[in-house]
Amino acid sequence: MVDADQTFVIVGGGLAGAKAAETLRAEGFTGRVILISDEREHPYERPPLSKGFLLGKEERDSIFVHEPAWYAQHDIELHLGLPAVAVDRDGKAVRLGDGTRVGYDKLLLATGSEPRRLDIPGTDLAGVHHLRRIAHAERLKGVLAALGRDNGHLVIAGAGWIGLEVAAAAREYGAEVTVVEPEATPLHAVLGPEIGRLFADLHQEHGVRFHFGARLTEITGQDGMVLAARTDDGDEHPAHAVLAAIGAAPRTALAESAGLDLADRAHGGGIAVDVSLRTSDPDIFAAGDAAAADHPLFETRLRVEHWANALNGGPAAARAMLGRPVTYDRVPYFFSDQYDVGLEYSGWAPPGSYDQVVIRGDATKREFIAFWLAEGRVLAGMNVNVWDVTEPIQALIKAGARPDPDRLADPSVPLESLLEG
Structure with missing residues (x-):
């Protein structure tokens, strides 16, 4: 039974960690919540870094998950600018870079990912x-x-x-x-x-x-x-x-040194978690970029690096930490903006997993939906400058729908009707 005497620790100052902390309080947890981040900044969202913020169209303050005062208002203890360097599973404590030990009853690893480095001469140059x-x-x-x-x-x-x-x-x-x-x-x-x-x-x-x-x-x-x-x-x-x-590599050093199971490279690496985002240690969970979860819909282990996975995975892990029944089966989703093209992608269909691509609309005008199919089943869909269709696209994927390709390609046929076969 979760009570006020317990301490839940979150390692990671990104969207997943911040939303997990928010969810713990929203679900009524009254114990200590401690969030540890090696960045000095309060938790922030990363998509604007390559989009609006990079272009100067979004202000710096707009990218933070919460106002700085929110954390004190919700009794979230922050350790900013201090890396977590070790997890003592037997002693149930996280050791910080300055030697501080932070005890936990439940631990969430939301350590994210880091850019892969070019291993070539000249990377030390200033540019x-x-x-x-x-x-x-x-x-x-x-x-x-x-x-x-x-x-x-x-x-x-x-x-x-x-x-x-x-x-x-x-x-x-x-x-x-x-x-x-x-x-x-x-x-x-x-x-x-x-x-x-x-x-x-x-x-x-x-x-x-x-x-x-x-x-x-x-x-x-x-x-x-x-x-x-x-x-x-x-x-x-x-x-x-x-x-x-x-590309980006999951930050798994903390989990690896603690002896937690990791996913293999074929599944994107990452910290191996089950459908409730629990690691091989029953008191440690993982979410966001660093987690490689058993996905019940695609029947494989997936590591998803995108914003929506952090947005939804952090809260799911928090509920699992509280003992709630959790099956994390969200359809992977991401978005991108490039010039006058906006898009949303739902699903999972890497090369080799599909045998057909169906285009609905006019690709030459960049107003279309693309669907990736395997043996007729919809694995993924991407809408390009076509809006308010994410829900039916995801419904087709979740249902394992096998619509007639000609009807799937026909913009006059409502996507919702394709769930009927």
Whole structure:
């Protein structure tokens, strides 16, 4: 029975951790809630860092999950700017970087992820950037503005979501942009080649240059500043700045050193959790980017790095910590904005998992819905500049619907009617 004598500790100062703390109080937990973050900032949301905040369209204060005063008002104890360095499972305590031990009855690991690093010469130059934290975005915003003023060149390693969103922002600032990507199309790991080509066209129309089928091998510079980026096929691209956008790695060091089970690389790595977000230790839970959960809908272990997973996973883990019955079966969801294109993606359909892509609408006008199917079953759907359809798209995925492809492609057929077969 949960009572006021218990202490629940949350490690991680992102959206998942903040929403978990909020949920504990909303569900009536009266014990101690302690939130530990290695960042000095109060918990904030990360999508604006590559979207509105990076473009200067959103104020800094708008990205925080709660007002700073909210934490004291709800009796949430904050340890900011102090990393958690070890978990003593036998003693049920978290050790902080300054040696402090924080005891817990239940522990939530919402440690998030970190940018993967380029392992090539030249990454120590001043013009090499990553994007994960507020400080990264603030620095990059100034760099993009300067590149735009001076007709400077930005080279981006990686054509994933972060790479493309920053490319769009850089072009809006007026910078020259080259994206280097080992696959043949952008967003290959998520959308596959069929839809990835559409995003190549979008960015090329806005002046972005792509170098597909290549990887960066060296960043050259002078006096500590970036001058060029070289690729493994012998090309050299002029560059005044380089962004490494080659993916994110789950922050699992704390869990690994504590002996918790981890997911294998084939499932994205991460801290292995069951459908209630419980780890191999019954008193430790994990949520957000760091967690790799058994997903009952897709019947596999998934690690989802996107905003909605943190928004919903944190509260689900909090309820599980309180002993509530929890089955975390949310359909993965994310959104992106690039130039005048907005999109929402629901589901999970990496290349190799589907055998058909159905387009509903006009892809040439970038007003369409794409569906990924396997043996007729809808695995995922992405609406591009078509709105208020996420709910029926997710309903098709949840139901394991196998609609007639011609009706699925027909915009005159209501999506809701396709649930009937």
